[in-house]
Each structure stands twice: as structure tokens, then as C-alpha cells.
Amino acid sequence: MNLLAELSALLTPNELLQGKDIPERYYTPYAESPLAAPLAVARPDTLEKLVSTLAIAHQSACPVIPQGGFTGLAGGANPSPNSLVVAMERYCGIEEIDTAGATVTVRAGTPLSIVQAAVAEQGFTLGIDLGARDSCQIGGLIATNAGGNRAIRYGVMRDQVLGLEVILPDGTLVSSLNRMLKNNAGLDIKQLFIGSEGTLGLITRAVIKLYPALHTPVTCLLSVANAENVTALWRAARTHLPDLLSFEVMWPDFYQFMSSRMPDTPFPLPAEDSFKVLLEYASPIQTAEDLQSALTDTLGAWLESGLINDATIASNLDQARQLWHIREGLPMDNLPALLNFDVSLPIADIDPFVQRCTSQLLNTWPSVICLPFGHLGDSNLHLGISLNQETPNEAAQMAVCELVYRLIGEMGGTISAEHGIGRYKKAYLHHSRHAPEISLMQQFKQLLDPSGRMNPGCVL
Ligand SMILES: Cc1cc2nc3c(=O)[nH]c(=O)nc-3n(C[C@H](O)[C@H](O)[C@H](O)COP(=O)(O)OP(=O)(O)OC[C@H]3O[C@@H](n4cnc5c(N)ncnc54)[C@H](O)[C@@H]3O)c2cc1C
Structure with missing residues (x-):
């Protein structure tokens, strides 16, 4: 043919x-x-x-x-x-917003921000948001089981999907566009395709959960003396701020580096040797003004108890965006051969991992730049590592990957928190998955794609 x-x-x-x-x-x-x-x-x-x-x-x-x-x-x-x-x-668009059932049925090629805007008009919000919202599509978000900035409140993409339609590699259409929260009629087949990175089939449509629209969020930046206090602050924030949306942590090296490289961005807290926590919360009932006055009291108590050292609250959306820009603005282009790691560990092990990893890297490459930050509340650490050498050295970069992923494996973490395995992390999958797990993945692949033509070379 x-x-x-x-x-x-x-x-x-x-x-x-x-x-x-x-x-x-x-x-x-x-x-x-x-x-x-x-x-x-x-x-x-x-x-x-x-x-x-x-x-x-x-x-x-x-x-x-x-x-x-x-x-x-x-x-x-x-x-x-x-x-x-x-x-x-080109296979895009919203097919239906069910306001009674709080669901949206959407074609896979629709960009996230288009769905966000459409459901907002009906008084709803999506449980997923991330920096690539204008370009990434619903199908890609499901195929990678994306996480994003709101995972501590609403969970990851897997938690948002009620129904799914896929085309199997041989062209068989499997339409399972369930719109109900409860459906225990046999195996929940959609789970196999969520996070499968296009290796088992092509996602064409999905039914996604909706939540009540939120008022404008309140965003603040906090200075915290050490890693123990960051963990204690996470517990306190979950208790005292039930409307928490984001809890983003920047290690001292990250914040200091960013403040030295972003001259046009205001850095409202000094780049001293302390952690910075970007905290955002929003309510479907209380306005930003109401939340802000409650937050001022909470921050006062935290300052008094020594849980935090300093704090600033964004007084408008522009200031909130500037705070997010510090967290999201890692300059890919002016750091030589920057490697981006997206890993997970149990929350209490994250800082010990950062310390061990940094010291092992420095032992071998004394000029290495290591920039830790992440969605700590969902145990997700991002790590930007540059060997800071004029000429990128591929062998050294591979050695860095091996060091980081081996340590992750030793400490019981995962080499991919939210970006997936794709082609770049395939060689390291064994650091996070036991041989029987990988074998089971291979058997599912063999069942659905015996000729191995669906996204070959990805994941397995
Ligand atoms: C600035 C920026 C910020 C980001 N922030 C986050 C974040 O906070 N959290 C997070 O999880 N990710 C984040 N990402 C990564 C990325 O946006 C997500 O992984 C996203 O889910 C990918 O969607 P996409 O449509 O671009 O998919 P693509 O990049 O096109 O594809 C990703 C994978 O999904 C498969 N795929 C795509 N569409 C389909 C389909 N219809 N059916 C089957 N398989 C398909 C592809 O084969 C590939 O394996 C970020 C990326 C950028 C650039």
C-alpha cells in the first residue's frame, strides 16, 4: 500500500x-x-x-x-x-458544556487557554493550569498526565478526566465519553491511555470535570529561613488556608541567580540566604479583598512565631504576574547547555536530595550551577543544572543525568514528576520502575500495538 x-x-x-x-x-x-x-x-x-x-x-x-x-x-x-x-x-473545539453535571466535552486539539476561557464564561474553572496554556492541547495534557500549578488543590490531569475517546493504532475507535463521577462497569480503560504519551493510541475527545469559578487569587512571596521551616510552613498553609492553589518553593541559589539575571524584574524580597515560597490562594465565595485581610492576620502570626522571616503580598494582578515571572522565568538561553530535571520525592526527602545532589555535582564539576525550585506541595522538584562550560560536553551532560537519576532511584523518588519519559528519559526508566513493572508496560504495548508503530522509541 x-x-x-x-x-x-x-x-x-x-x-x-x-x-x-x-x-x-x-x-x-x-x-x-x-x-x-x-x-x-x-x-x-x-x-x-x-x-x-x-x-x-x-x-x-x-x-x-x-x-x-x-x-x-x-x-x-x-x-x-x-x-x-x-x-x-485542526480537530479542535468545545462540543458541550454540561452546566448541571459540571463537565466539558472537548476535542483533543483544543488549546488549554481556549477551554479555560469558554468554561469561565459559564461560571466554571478547570482544575489544570500551566505556563504553556496558550499552546498545549487537551490531548497532549492527557497523554502526558500533566500536573501544573494547581495540582495541590485539584490533582493532576488524571483526576480531571471522566471520559475519553481514542483511536487504537490499527484504526479502531474506542469511544468512552463517560460524563458521570461514578461508573464502575468493568475496567476503567481510560486510565491506560492517560499518561501513555501517545504510545497506545491517539486521543481524540475527552470529558473533563469543572469546578466553580474562583475569584481573583491572592498571591504572596514569603521568605523562610531553612528547609525545616518550609516543610512546617506547608503544613500550616494547608491548615490555615483551605483555598490554597499553589505552594511554589525557590531554593536560595535559585532566587539569588534569578535576581542577578533579571534586571528588569522587581525582586520585592532581598536575595539573602533564605528560601522563598510563592503562595497563591483563591476562593469561589470570598473576594480577593476578603481573603487578603485574612491573609494579613495569618502572615502576622507566622512572622511572630518565626515560621517566616519576611513577606510581601501582591496588591494587583501586575504584581502577582511579576512574582510568578521570578518563579517561571528561568532563562533557558543565557545559561550554557541548561539541563532541566523534573523529579519527585517524598516531601521530607526533597531538601536532603538537593543537598546530596549538589554536593556530588560540585565534587566532579566545581563550576556547576544548580538551581532548585518546584511545586513542593505536590512533591515535585524542578532542577536546572548547567555545567557552566563554554563548549557543551555531551558525555559530561550524560554523566550529570546518570548521577541525578541514580540518586533519585536510591532515595525512592521518580525520574519524571510531570513531563513524562518521552525519548529523553527512556534510558533512565529503570531507576524509577522495577523490571516487572517495565515488563507489564511492554505487555500492554504489545497487546494494543503489536507492530510497535505507535510513537516508536517513546517511553519503552
Ligand atoms: C513554559 C512551559 C511550562 C510548562 N509547565 C508544565 C507544568 O507546569 N506541568 C506539566 O505537567 N507540564 C508542563 N509543561 C510541559 C507541557 O506543556 C505538557 O507536557 C503538555 O501536557 C504537553 O501538551 P502538548 O499538547 O504540547 O503535547 P505535545 O508536546 O505535542 O506531546 C506530548 C506527548 O503527548 C503525545 N500526544 C500529544 N497529543 C496527543 C493525542 N491527542 N493523543 C495521544 N498522544 C498525544 C505526544 O506524542 C507526546 O508523547 C510546560 C511546558 C512549557 C513549554
């Missing part, structure tokens, strides 16, 4: 891009250089055409790479030269 001839008969020239007509964005991962172009890019706008596209690729034995907004940071959507990219951007 001739793949391109069959696809050309099915799809319009605008739906099937080939050769020089393929724009670089389909083979340029986020913040990286372009890869080799794929064989073709299919971007159908109907379910029927998506089903036929997968069936044709299956019969032609062509590797298929599902692609959403291409914002994933683990290389999961990276094409190979012989592959067919199935880009979901």
Missing part, C-alpha cells in the same frame, strides 16, 4: 503536508533546534478522517507520531524522518 497516495486521496493538500511544505514547527521541539523533517504531517479536522488516517498508516506499516502543541519537554512528540506526524490542531 502506498501511504502518501492513500492519504492524498483522503486528505486535502491543506490537511496533508509533505516535503518542503512542512513548516519547521512540526519538527522543532520547544526551545530546541529543528530535527529532521518527518515524511509527512496529517492534520485532519474530522473524526472520520483521523480514524482513516490511522488505519492507512497501520496498513502501510508507517510509524505514527501524535502531536499536540509540541510543548512537551521530554521529546515525546519528536518525529523521525520516516514517520507520519498526526497533528491534532
